[in-house]
Amino acid sequence: MNTIVLLSAVASVNAMHALTPVRPALGVAARRTEPVMVGTFGKIAALPTLYALMSANEYATHRWYQHEEFNRDHALQRFCQRMAFWLRGRPLRKPDGRNNLIKIFGGGHVEHHAETYDDMSLKKDDRWRKTKAAASLDTDRFRGTAFTWPVTGLMTIQMLPSTLPVFALLGFSLLQTLAILLPGMLVHALVWNMLHPPMHGLPSVPISVGAPGNWIGILRNTPYFRAIYENHQGHHVLGGQCNYNVCCPMMDHVLGTHVPTAVWTKRMRPVPGPDATERWGVPVEPAGVPQAPIIGAGLATEEDLTPTALAC
Structure with missing residues (x-):
């Protein structure tokens, strides 16, 4: 009987040990299971760092690829x-x-500049439509102005060689870095598509094509939108030779290619009136941005119908 009681007690003890969770011993073994934690500096620096890297990527892509x-x-x-x-x-x-x-081929961006007047509208007259530059844009309903999903994916891939090592130095893991980068690139695409196609008189980008900029259309009445609109106006007025940043202004200031509004407005060319030539649409713009002079009815010449010069 005593033997049975003893065996029952041993069995009970063994069962309790089996049900009791094992706690890791203090020391090296416990530290190995702890996730890597991002320090205070990393948390504070994450968003400014991502913005700086996005500004650099946007600048390099726009200047050296799109403008060839x-x-x-x-x-x-x-x-x-x-x-x-x-x-x-x-x-x-x-x-x-x-x-x-x-x-390299810049994806039709140089041709887009050839089609743009200084009021940001896109010409559509018969003479222009017969050129190779115009024909090269006809395959794209947004005529080279929109960030499609493939373009957004390409921009994201371009960000990886700089973002991954920099964020690793800040203490972020791969998944943590992607959790910051991917939403950031989506916001960039939304801002680009909110700004670029409508400012050239083209329709809003649907979600089937790219990030739908009209989701954040309320920003069109903000100082930020007016600033990036005017910045891109200057880019076109000066023939694509300055103001390469679009959504993330910074690198133009660092590299000395930023031209302020007060300077480039003096170079705005008069544009033909509605009577002189057909356009793809009316630009969507915030109130108070600089306006190109309008040539009076019946006064536009052939030279006036030539859009802003190509960047070359």
Whole structure:
């Protein structure tokens, strides 16, 4: 009987041990299971850092890809030429001795500038519609102005080489970094699509095509929207040679390519009146932005019908 009681007691003790959760011992083993925590500095610096990286990415994409400035003879171009020579044997010189530049296509953005008047409307007259530049934009209902979902995805991928290591230094894990980056890129696409197609008289971007900018259309009456609108006006008026930031102003100020409104407004060209030429639509703009002079009825010449010069 005593043996049975003893065995029952042992069994009860073993059962209690089995039901009792095991607590990790203090020390190294416990520390290994703790998640990496972001420090106070990392938490404070996260959003400003992301904004700075987005501004740099936007600037580089707009200037060197969309405006095809990569195609010119500069240090980055020469570096890429040498890499292509070492890796693929691509000649540095053409047979006639000229520099064998690497050329990229800017996705129709240069052609978009050729179509834009200084009041931000897009020309649509028969003479322009017969050009190769106009025809190249006809495959896109937004004529190169919208951030489609593929473009947004590409911009996000471009952000990874800079964002991942920088945020790792701030103490963020991969998932934590993506949890900040992906919403940030969505907001960027929303702002771009709120601004860019409507300011050129084109319709709002539907969710089937890209981030629907009209979701945040209320921002059109804010000082922020007016500031980025005028900044992009100046970009067009000066032929795409300045004000490369669109949604995230900063890098233009750092690199000396920002031109203030008071300067570029002096360079605005008169635009043909409604009687002179057809347009794709009426620009959507905030109140109080600079207005291009209007040529009087019947006074527009062929030269007046030529839009802002291409960036070249």
